[in-house]
Amino acid sequence: MKAGAFDARKRIKGIKRHIIVDTLGMVLAVVIQGASVQDKDGAMEVITKLFETWNGVIKIFADNGYRGALIEKVKNMFKIVFEVIKRSELHIFKVLPKRWIVERTFAWIDTNRRAAKNYERFNSTSVAIVHLSSISYSPYELC
Numbered sequence: 001m002k003a004g005a006f007d008a009r010k011r012i013k014g015i016k017r018h019i020i021v022d023t024l025g026m027v028l029a030v031v032i033q034g035a036s037v038q039d040k041d042g043a044m045e046v047i048t049k050l051f052e053t054w055n056g057v058i059k060i061f062a063d064n065g066y067r068g069a070l071i072e073k074v075k076n077m078f079k080i081v082f083e084v085i086k087r088s089e090l091h092i093f094k095v096l097p098k099r100w101i102v103e104r105t106f107a108w109i110d111t112n113r114r115a116a117k118n119y120e121r122f123n124s125t126s127v128a129i130v131h132l133s134s135i136s137y138s139p140y141e142l143c
Contacts, residue, residue, distance in 0.1 A: 014118050017106070017130060018046040020060070025105040027134040028054050032123040039065035044073070051078055061085055061098040109133040 016037060020029040029050035033042050043066050050057060059081040060074070067084045074082040085096050110116040112133035120126040 015123070015126065016042065017109075017126075018042045019102065019105065019130070020046055020050050021102055021105045023101065025101050025108070027105065027109075027131065028057075030127050030130045032126045032130075039063075040068055040070045043070055047074060047078065059083065063096075063099055063102075105134070112136060 014035050015032050016035050016039075018031045018033065018039075019027055021027055029046050031042060031046040031049055033045070043062070047060070057080060061083050062085070064084060064086050066082075071082050071084065074080065085099050087094070087096065109130055110133075112129070114120075115129050115133040118126065120129060
């Protein structure tokens, strides 16, 4: 089913992509949800999806949108370290450690036109397009 909604904070409508990547930027887990779903609510679904396949993960870095009770819930449920990377200065652009890896992966995925614009009718198709887009680049060529 297509999940389209409006996120009042970011002023966008449509979908949100929740992804988990490794240190090279390779996609490990993807969940597509409506834009009205808060980041911390969508996090449990993508982390659960991650541990269906990748149960050897020992640490997850996240941005400030994934704070609160989620941190303890993830620590207790999956027995991993869940670290939130916080900004030290407001309204000043600064590259945050570990955060840029996910942003770079989103940029790589959005180079595919079909992934940049949400043309898909079903969320499962959007997930497949994200996976197809992520294999069309190779971060190993950048090293």
